[in-house]
Every structure is written in structure tokens, then in C-alpha cells.
Amino acid sequence: MTTTLQTAPPPSRTAxxxxxxxxxxxxPEQFEQLGxxxxxxxxxVLADRGQRxxxxxxxxxxxxxxxxxxxxGLLWAGVFPPAWVAGxxxxxxxxxxxxxxxxxxxxxxxxxxxxDPKLSGKQFEWDTACxxxxxxxxxxxxxxxxxxxxGKDRDIGYGVLRMSEEQEWKPYYLGxxxxxxLLATFFEYGVALHDLEVERIAEGEITLADKRELLRGIATxxxxxxxxxxxxxxxxxxxxxVFPLAGNATAxxxxxxxxxxxxxxxxxxxxxxxxxxxxxxxxxxxxxxHRQLLGSANLSGNRLFHILAGNLSFQIEHHLFPDxxxxxxxxxxxxxxEICERYGLPYNVGxxxxxxxxxxxxxxxxxxxxxxxxxxxxxxGAAARASGKLLGLGKRSVLALK
Amino acid sequence: MPKLAIRPRLRLLEAAATPHGLDSYLEQVDPLLxxxxxxxxxxxxxxxxEESVTLTLRPNRAWKGFRAGQFVNVAVEIDGVRHxxxxxxxxxxxxxxxxxxxxxxxxxxxxxSFLVERAEPGMVVGLSPAEGDFQLPDPRPDSxxxxxxxxxxxxxxxxxxxxxxxxxxxxxxxLYYAPDADRCIYREELERLTAAHPNFxxxxxxxxAPATGELDGHFSPAHLPQADPDFTAAETFACGPPxxxxxxxxxxxxxxxxxxxxxxxxxxxxxxxxxxxxxAISFADSGVxxxxxxxxxxxQAEAAGLSPEYGCRMGICHTCTCRKRSGTHKNLxxxxxxxxxxxxxxxxxSAALGDLTVEL
Numbered sequence: 001m002t003t004t005l006q007t008a009p010p011p012s013r014t015a016x017x018x019x020x021x022x023x024x025x026x027x028p029e030q031f032e033q034l035g036x037x038x039x040x041x042x043x044x045v046l047a048d049r050g051q052r053x054x055x056x057x058x059x060x061x062x063x064x065x066x067x068x069x070x071x072x073g074l075l076w077a078g079v080f081p082p083a084w085v086a087g088x089x090x091x092x093x094x095x096x097x098x099x100x101x102x103x104x105x106x107x108x109x110x111x112x113x114x115x116d117p118k119l120s121g122k123q124f125e126w127d128t129a130c131x132x133x134x135x136x137x138x139x140x141x142x143x144x145x146x147x148x149x150x151g152k153d154r155d156i157g158y159g160v161l162r163m164s165e166e167q168e169w170k171p172y173y174l175g176x177x178x179x180x181x182l183l184a185t186f187f188e189y190g191v192a193l194h195d196l197e198v199e200r201i202a203e204g205e206i207t208l209a210d211k212r213e214l215l216r217g218i219a220t221x222x223x224x225x226x227x228x229x230x231x232x233x234x235x236x237x238x239x240x241x242v243f244p245l246a247g248n249a250t251a252x253x254x255x256x257x258x259x260x261x262x263x264x265x266x267x268x269x270x271x272x273x274x275x276x277x278x279x280x281x282x283x284x285x286x287x288x289x290h291r292q293l294l295g296s297a298n299l300s301g302n303r304l305f306h307i308l309a310g311n312l313s314f315q316i317e318h319h320l321f322p323d324x325x326x327x328x329x330x331x332x333x334x335x336x337x338e339i340c341e342r343y344g345l346p347y348n349v350g351x352x353x354x355x356x357x358x359x360x361x362x363x364x365x366x367x368x369x370x371x372x373x374x375x376x377x378x379x380x381g382a383a384a385r386a387s388g389k390l391l392g393l394g395k396r397s398v399l400a401l402k
Numbered sequence: 403m404p405k406l407a408i409r410p411r412l413r414l415l416e417a418a419a420t421p422h423g424l425d426s427y428l429e430q431v432d433p434l435l436x437x438x439x440x441x442x443x444x445x446x447x448x449x450x451x452e453e454s455v456t457l458t459l460r461p462n463r464a465w466k467g468f469r470a471g472q473f474v475n476v477a478v479e480i481d482g483v484r485h486x487x488x489x490x491x492x493x494x495x496x497x498x499x500x501x502x503x504x505x506x507x508x509x510x511x512x513x514x515s516f517l518v519e520r521a522e523p524g525m526v527v528g529l530s531p532a533e534g535d536f537q538l539p540d541p542r543p544d545s546x547x548x549x550x551x552x553x554x555x556x557x558x559x560x561x562x563x564x565x566x567x568x569x570x571x572x573x574x575x576x577l578y579y580a581p582d583a584d585r586c587i588y589r590e591e592l593e594r595l596t597a598a599h600p601n602f603x604x605x606x607x608x609x610x611a612p613a614t615g616e617l618d619g620h621f622s623p624a625h626l627p628q629a630d631p632d633f634t635a636a637e638t639f640a641c642g643p644p645x646x647x648x649x650x651x652x653x654x655x656x657x658x659x660x661x662x663x664x665x666x667x668x669x670x671x672x673x674x675x676x677x678x679x680x681x682a683i684s685f686a687d688s689g690v691x692x693x694x695x696x697x698x699x700x701x702q703a704e705a706a707g708l709s710p711e712y713g714c715r716m717g718i719c720h721t722c723t724c725r726k727r728s729g730t731h732k733n734l735x736x737x738x739x740x741x742x743x744x745x746x747x748x749x750x751x752s753a754a755l756g757d758l759t760v761e762l
Contacts, residue, residue: 043736054482065422065430109720112746115484118426120746121720125421132421141713141721224420232418288716322718 035286068094078243091251100310130192148295169369176367187256266315270358292319297348440464468532470564477528490557536665545631551642554667575603575629582611676756700749717751729758
């Protein structure tokens with residue numbers, strides 16, 4: 001079993017806003033050197049990409065297509081319980097492979113060097129509700145560039161959860177565990193609505209009209225996905241349509257729960273760091289690498305587990321080198337870990353149950369404010385607003401009461 | 403019409419295969435089954451001289467055929483990377499059947515070396531629709547003069563084979579320039595054709611073996627009177643290296659140009675690598691060309707008034723990825739230099755070394 005390396009004292013949280021960019025006290029020279037060492041790994045792998053990486057991704061695609069055809073075939077005869085169970089399992093695996101090891105990685109441009117239009121990051125589309133082009137913006141650019149910067153990285157809570165102490169507590173967050181369960185179950189739609197910035201719409205900063213183009217893209221994608229999973233394939237079974245329908249819905253949800261679990265284990269387990277906009281404004285390449293290292297956490301497991309996790313179980317390596325072929329992450333993790341040890345930096349890794357357990361704990365803990373006083377004030381404010389509405393008072397007068 | 407009956411069913415199948423498309427499932431069964439992409443299987447490999455190989459390709463259903471003289475892009479995968487090169491089929495046109503291409507090994511030619519060494523029956527290659535205005539016109543001209551140099555004979559061979567397959571009986575001549583008799587591609591077949599068709603005249607010049615062919619030396623206007631038909635009346639097709647074509651163009655002046663069709667046939671040469679601040683950058687889709695300042699292509703595109711998509715501006719997110727058509731670029735992060743044509747590059751971390759064309 002692997003354990004979290006703690007070669008350095010726990011991070012100091014003495015900075016005024018609770019965030020610090022350099023908790024392990026690296027010198028500017030060390031940052032520079034860290035950047036150089038990690039760049040060297042990247043260059044070496046880039047130069048070494050070749051047939052085996054091409055064979056790998058094509059092999060995964062082949063397995064995914066096979067599982068999908070088998071799953072849909074079995075679900076066609078889903079009236080027989082064993083066929084339904086096997087079909088749903090195969091289709092779930094197919095969707096997991098499609099989203100995690102194929103879609104996510106191909107869209108990062110990891111296989112662009114192959115010059116195959118079907119593996120081009122900019123053209124790839126995946127089997128989920130989120131349109132690929134919107135994902136490329138919210139994930140490849142926003143999340144990977146601004147990783148764990150509170151206020152910039154919308155993956156912190158997806159706009160609906162409180163996943164960091166730095167997010168100001170509101171009574172709404174009392175529902176954190178419930179919202180998280182809903183988000184996990186319908187994760188593909190949560191991801192699809194990512195760029196919609198629902199919280200900004202709720203706050204009145206922007207309106208739905210500002211996002212018309214985006215919504216149109218989502219509607220087209222969701223329509224195609226729903227037509228396939230909830231109309232066409234069920235229709236093939238005629239009067240027994242309910243079996244494939246239920247199987248397809250189950251497979252989508254299994255995929256949702258799995259991808260939510262893996263993705264939330266990437267940045268939210270205990271020990272991962274968050275950063276502030278101000279402190280990361282002018283970071284060097286070395287500091288950028290350092291932020292990626294501290295903001296990410298790995299999962300330990302066997303080869304099959306890593307493949308099903310889309311190699312996001314090597315979240316640290318993925319965040320250092322988002323466009324290296326994912327099948328290389330395991331190999332370079334040995335070197336990355338050794339580098340961390342030398343620089344006295346933590347290399348956050350643990351088995352799924354422990355990492356996810358700490359995420360669940362965090363979801364629960366952050367449902368409540370840091371101090372009981374905030375809770376009372378927050379609830380009081382909410383009660384006042386509610387009663388204000390009841391009394392027919394406008395927002396303005398409630399503010400005046402405060 | 404059976405096609406109409408199939409279409410709605412295909413649309414349903416495509417909807418069921420969303421988002422990857424039907425072809426991505428069909429190709430798992432057999433790469434040639436795809437409907438929307440032309441591919442071909444290598445069915446025969448003939449290694450002629452030690453440095454050349456002739457491949458017979460059998461295209462799938464997506465292939466629309468070619469006209470004699472046209473070229474196709476053939477794509478092969480070498481060490482995981484797809485490379486594309488153009489070749490002129492040498493076989494007779496029509497019939498939708500096999501396509502024959504010949505390639506000669508070039509010292510810098512990755513694809514030609516690969517095909518010469520490793521092509522074998524059963525291999526599947528990508529095939530583009532046929533392109534090029536250099537083609538045998540319909541109806542067939544009254545007399546035809548063909549001028550070829552080196553590998554440039556392949557489209558001319560397609561023209562000759564097409565003509566004789568159709569029973570063409572009017573005058574046709576070929577002036578062919580090769581280094582020596584051993585490197586005269588299709589020598590036996592050409593001699594056979596000469597014997598079989600009295601209306602065909604073969605005039606060869608072996609430029610490195612004087613006095614062994616019907617002609618001597620590189621192309622000169624003095625060679626023309628030795629061929630029937632008369633070059634001023636014939637429809638002329640010339641294909642070969644640039645020097646040959648320049649000499650031919652110089653001769654076909656004063657109104658004769660209309661009867662001259664040329665196709666340059668240049669072996670893939672190493673792209674000259676310039677300095678960071680040298681050359682010009684051409685943004686092909688916008689028709690903008692600027693002098694290369696050596697900065698990142700993204701910065702230069704923006705300075706030129708274009709607004710390419712971008713994200714991180716540090717080589718992470720691949721939002722600004724575009725296709726480079728030609729030229730040499732340097733990756734500013736890794737220092738890696740690449741001259742490969744048709745390559746996806748990240749504008750924000752790529753700088754041009756000399757002339758470069760990018761699809762933007």
C-alpha cells in the first residue's frame with residue numbers, strides 16, 4: 001500500500017488570506033531548477049513518442065468500440081436478466097473508457113503528433129452531454145492554466161459546491177453533501193453546464209441571454225446523446241424497450257459516478273493546496289509546475305484501474321504535462337516522485353478509498369462555516385431575507401435592516 | 403434508385419453511432435469498410451530497380467477514380483505518425499479498379515524510403531481524391547507529345563496506357579530523360595509499346611551515358627524535330643524536375659503555351675532552415691503574409707490583425723493549435739525543430755525559422 005509522503009513539515013497557513021504560494025520554502029534558484037528538471041522529462045518523452053503510444057490509444061479505442069457494441073447488443077435482449085446486467089456493465093465500461101482514457105486525453109492534444117485527423121484534439125467529440133469544444137475551453141484552458149486558483153479555477157466546486165475554505169460560506173452550502181450527490185449522479189450535465197457559470201447567473205452578474213450560443217451547443221449535443229440512448233436503441237427492442245432504456249440510463253449514471261469520483265480525487269483530497277489570484281499573477285515556469293504539483297493528488301492502483309481512471313490517477317503527472325500521452329504518466333511518476341522527495345515537496349498519493357474518503361469528509365466539513373458565529377449570522381440573514389420576502393419587502397429594505 | 407432507399411437508413415445508423423460516426427465502428431471490422439474516407443489496400447508490391455517500388459492499390463468504395471495525369475495523396479503511418487505524399491498513378495484511367503503508383507527512394511524522403519523498404523501486400527494506406535489539372539483532355543487530342551524526366555514519367559505512363567487501352571491511333575511521342583538505361587523506368591514496357599503501336603515514337607536520352615539512347619544530353623529544342631508529331635501542332639504534356647520544365651517552357655513561347663501542360667515533379671527535398679527572424683509567414687486562410695519577426699506565430703498573427711483562438715499562451719491548452727502546411731518551426735518550449743509538412747502546431751509556443759505557411 002502506498003502512503004502519502006510527508007517529507008516536509010505540514011504547510012504553514014499563516015498568510016493573511018490563508019493561501020500561500022510557497023509553503024515548503026523553495027528558493028528562487030530551486031524553483032528555476034525544478035522547472036528545468038521537469039522540462040527535461042517532458043522533452044525526453046516528447047522525443048520518444050512513437051508506435052507504441054499510437055498502438056496504445058488505438059487499442060483502447062478498439063476495446064471501447066467492442067464493449068459498446070457488445071453492451072448494446074446484450075441490452076437489446078435485456079429482457080433476460082443476465083443479458084441486462086452484462087450489457088449494462090459493458091456499456092458502462094465503454095462510456096468510462098470513452099470519456100476518461102480516450103476523450104479527455106485525446107482532447108488535450110496528447111495524440112496530435114500522430115497527425116491522424118480522428119485523433120486531433122480539436123476535432124474529437126466524446127460520448128457525454130458536454131460539447132467537446134466547450135470542454136476544451138473550460139478544462140484544457142481554464143482549469144489546467146489556473147489550477148486551484150480560487151476564483152479562477154471553476155473546477156473548485158463546479159460553481160455549486162464549497163470545496164475550499166477560501167470560498168465564502170453561505171447558508172446554501174449547508175446542502176453541500178446533497179448538491180455533491182446530485183452533481184455526482186448527473187455529472188455529465190454538471191460538466192456540460194460548466195461554462196454556463198450558473199452561480200454568476202444566480203448572482204445577476206450575467207444573464208442567460210449572454211450564454212445563448214453556449215446553450216444552443218449544449219442543446220444540440222444533449223439532443224443527439226438522448227436520441228441515441230433513450231430513443232433509438234430502446235426502439236430497436238420494440239415492446240421490450242424499457243430494458244435497454246434502463247440499461248442505457250444506468251450506464252450513463254455509472255459513468256457519471258465514476259468520473260465524479262476520479263475527478264474529485266484529483267484536487268480535493270486532504271493535503272492539496274489552493275492558491276490566490278494575486279500570488280500567482282507573475283509566476284515563473286518553475287512556480288507554475290510547483291503549483292500543479294501541490295494542487296494535485298494521485299490514486300494508487302493496478303494497471304486496469306489506471307486505464308479506467310483515464311490515467312487521471314496520475315493527476316500530478318497529468319497536471320505537470322497535460323499533453324503527454326497518458327500511457328506515459330505511470331512511467332514518469334517514478335521520476336516525479338523522486339524529484340519531489342529531493343525538493344522536500346509532498347507527493348500526494350493514496351488508494352481510492354482513502355483519497356475519496358477525505359474528499360467526502362471535506363464536502364461535509366465545508367457545508368458548515370469555519371466558525372459557529374458565521375453559521376448563526378448566515379442563517380439569521382437567510383431568515384431575514386425569507387421573512388422580508390414574505391412581508392412583501394424589497395431586497396433594498398432587507399439590506400437596510402442589516 | 404437504390405441510393406435513395408439506403409440514405410434514410412444510414413442517417414439512422416449515423417444517429418445511433420453518434421458522436422463517433424459509423425465509420426469508426428466499421429473500421430474496427432475492416433479498415434477498408436469505411437464509407438466516408440477513401441483508403442486502399444496494397445495488393446501487389448513489385449520492387450523494380452533496387453531503389454524503386456511499384457505498388458498496386460485497390461481502393462475502397464469511397465474512391466471516385468482519376469483522370470490520366472492526375473495525382474493522389476497517399477498517407478502512410480510511420481512510427482505512429484501519419485505522413486502524406488503525392489503520387490501520380492501510372493496506370494490507365496477509368497474502370498474504378500486498381501491504382502498503380504511508383505516511388506523512388508530519396509535520401510531525405512521518409513515516405514519513399516518506407517515504401518521501398520517496408521511496403522507489403524495487405525498494408526492499408528489512406529488515399530485522397532485525385533487532383534490536378536494536368537490530365538488527358540476529353541475528347542482526345544489529334545496528336546500528343548509527352549516529355550518526361552526521371553520519376554516524372556509516371557503521369558505520362560498513365561496517359562500512354564490510357565490511350566492504348568482505348569485504341570488511340572493518332573500520332574503520339576515520348577521524349578524521356580533518364581540518367582542511364584538501368585534507371586529508365588518502365589523500359590521494357592515502353593519498348594513493347596513501341597513495337598506494338600506504329601503510331602508511338604519513343605525517344606530516350608540517357609543523360610549520364612552519352613550515345614546510348616536515341617537522343618543525347620538534356621532537353622533541347624533540337625530534340626523536337628526528331629519526334630513525330632510536330633510539337634507546334636501537338637498537345638504537349640511535360641512532367642519532370644524544374645530544370646527540364648524551365649527549358650520546355652522557354653521553347654513553348656509565342657502563343658504555343660496554350661498547348662503545353664506541365665506538372666512539376668520534385669522529389670521531396672529538405673526544407674531549408676532559416677534563422678528565427680528570416681523569411682515570410684503566410685496565413686493561408688486569411689490570405690495575409692507578413693515578414694517573420696521571429697516571435698511566436700500567435701503574436702505575429704495578432705500583430706497582423708488576425709484573431710486566432712487562444713487560451714493559456716504557454717503551450718498547455720492546445721486552443722491555438724493550427725495546421726502548418728509547410729516550413730520549419732521551432733518549439734519555443736522544447737527547442738525542437740521540425741520541417742515536416744502538414745503538421746499540427748501550437749501557435750503560442752512556435753516560431754518560424756524561415757518561410758512558413760500556416761492554415762489560419
